[in-house]
Amino acid sequence: MLFIFYSAFFNKKNMTTDKPLLGKNALVFGVANKWSIAWAIAKAWHKAGARLVIGYQGERLKKSVEELLAELPGEDTPLAFPCDVTDEEQVSQFFAKTKAHFPKIHVLLHSIAFAPKEALEKNFYETSRQDFLRTFETSVYSLIALAREAKALFSEGGSILTLSYYGSEKVIPNYKIMGPAKAALESTVRYLAYELGKDGIRVNALSPGPINTLAARGISGFTKFLKESALKSPLGRNTETTDVASAALFLATDESRAITGQTLYIDCGYSIMGF
Known part of the structure; x- marks a missing residue:
């Protein structure tokens, strides 16, 4: 009997560990294609047991x-x-449609960024x-806007994540207007974390190294920068979408319950390097 008890206990524990988001509802904004970081995170959350609601543009x-x-496993x-x-x-x-299916949510991913092509082609000081x-x-x-609408559905607290980039802190040639935008995004994370903390809602940013996505390829000189980043990173490689997804899974679970208002670098150590 004692063996059966322990066996059942550990099997249950392992099952919970395999599905740390079981019974949780997650909103994902920013899935564009199979290469996007948002999709990698969505897959990781789904595999961890979360029920997904995807917000797409148009x-x-x-x-x-x-x-x-349709490719995700499960019925x-x-x-x-x-x-x-x-x-x-x-x-x-x-959010009205989401609420009709799920009266509460636990995780939200904001993976949305955009700059007009003209703003990335001109000098930064020429930005209109x-x-x-x-x-x-x-x-x-x-x-x-998303945090404000989602707040009422975070009745049990939860985690909001967004995606930033090192260009928020240092000048990355050709990143231009997106640098100041990411800096503002990281500041927004801190202020949201402060105001939503009393509701048990954590807000954090993930800052991956350069990843070969379709969106990144639109930045002039990106391929060269990708190679240089791998050479200069302590780990000697580039970040992959699965690296970001793993960090996003951690920040979505209760294992990160004391972390909020932070920008977490997932860049193989590139951001710690000087000259």
């Missing part, structure tokens, strides 16, 4: 997102609703007012 991405979700296909984060009405509708405002609205204000 009909252009609907088919791509639905095809990706229940995650939900997916349109959500243009620059449209307050769509944001409200997204319109391009500046559009970049900050999409890349920074959207986190505030």
